[in-house]
Amino acid sequence: MGGTHKPNILVFSPIQTEVDAYADRIRNSGFISVKTAKTLEEAEKYLPGTEVILGWNFPTQLLCKPIASSVRWFQSMGAGVNDLIADQSIPQNITLTRIMDQFGAYISEYVFLFLLDIVKDGPRMKQSQLERRWDPFISETLKGKTIGIAGLGSIGAELVRKARAFDMYVHGLSFSGKQATLVDLHFTPDQWGEFVKDLDYLVLTLPLTNSTYHIINQDLLLAMKPNAYLINVGRGALIDEGDLLSVMREGHLQGAVLDVFETEPLPKEHAFWSMPNVFVTSHLSGPSTINEVSNFFIENLKRFSSEQPLSGMVDRNRGY
Structure with a gap:
């Protein structure tokens, strides 16, 4: 030709x-x-x-x-x-x-929108304004917090870069290990329990495969710190949603940011919509x-x- x-x-x-x-x-x-x-x-x-x-x-x-x-x-x-x-x-x-x-910039900005809103308590500031209440308070900082990124492809790599700008500790989990040098600590898929136990924030950017289906289950969620956050911008079925619901109802995990779900659109009657510590968005993080x-x-x-x-x-x- x-x-x-x-x-x-x-x-x-x-x-x-x-x-x-x-x-x-x-x-x-x-x-x-x-x-x-x-x-x-x-x-x-x-x-x-x-x-x-x-x-x-x-x-x-x-x-x-x-x-x-x-x-x-x-x-x-x-x-x-x-x-x-x-x-x-x-x-x-x-x-x-x-x-x-193509999605690194969009998805990493989405993740940090929520990380900053959470750590700076954006909802409290908005509420104070609504109530015309002068309410100075000292917020936390992302500096020194530990973020774990599951999946170190182009999206994960951009998340690492942004996390570095905020002086965070960065842990990573990946199947190939090709990008292991990007992170402070690298874990392989047989080390999930070790990977999640010290994280303040766990971000999922993994593809959905037979080996990642419902990889985030009750055991792993309970292995996380009670005040940790889970953020999913990968695929909905990475998480066993029933397990996440019960673990969060027990008060373990401070919150979850979910952009993807097993059933999309998320059914109107689903409990996630009305949970105060769950942020639901409409699969829009990586257009x-x-x-x-x-x-x-x-x-x-x-x-x-x-x-x-x-x-x-x-x-x-x-x-x-």
């Missing part, structure tokens, strides 16, 4: 404005064979001859049908691909890639922006066209 092959591309998202914006960006970069789909029927219509899919909530059951026999590569618009890996209908010969290195996802995909398209290795390759056996 010699670097000249321009593949047929299908952009899929249930959101019309999104698919159009992606298609425009891709065409403007010189890849002109782009179709868009937002429903299963449209996907069926445009799949024949498609080699590359950029997708979000794609009807993957189509990928094992003859109409999809030309598909060679599927680029997810997000970072988490546990649903795609678990999906047995995606043929092994289709390369899966996920977005990488996939059209701008950044497009840039990542277009760079990968250039690699694909010139037969270079793609960025963000997913290892189905490893789970991310």
Whole structure:
């Protein structure tokens, strides 16, 4: 092909404005064979001859049908691909890639928004203003506190960098240990109990795999300090939510910041909504922006066209 092959591309998202914006960006970069789909029927219509899919909530059951026999590569618009890996209908010969290195700034700012609000007692200040009450008090500081970051990929690494700026002690847990030198103390997955016991804040940025499903359970939560905080910006099912509820109702753990849940949207009747020491947000800490996802995909398209290795390759056996 010699670097000249321009593949047929299908952009899929249930959101019309999104698919159009992606298609425009891709065409403007010189890849002109782009179709868009937002429903299963449209996907069926445009799949024949498609080699590359950029997708979000794609009807993957189509990928094992003859109409999809030309598909060679599927680029997810997000970072988490546990649903795609678990999906047995995606043929092994289709390369899966996920977005990488895009969420560090967003997610680390989200985490530190809450850490600072907690340590400086933002709610008390807001309440004083509402009551027109002059209320000087001495707050705590993040300096000297210990933060534990589970998962030291691009998001975890950016959290470490920000924690350093606040003079925190930083512990880390990771599977590969490649980034062990970033942190003051590094732990491996067989050392969870050791990892959590001294932390003031535990932040989860792990992918969801068979080995991380419900990794945070009653035993681990009770191994944490009673005044510690748990922050989850990874995947909801990293935490056994029933265990977290009962442990927090017993008064062990000072609070939790949860951006992801096993069922999303979080059901209206769920106890988390009304617990005073649980902060619930709507899976918004690491947004996939059209701008950044497009840039990542277009760079990968250039690699694909010139037969270079793609960025963000997913290892189905490893789970991310």
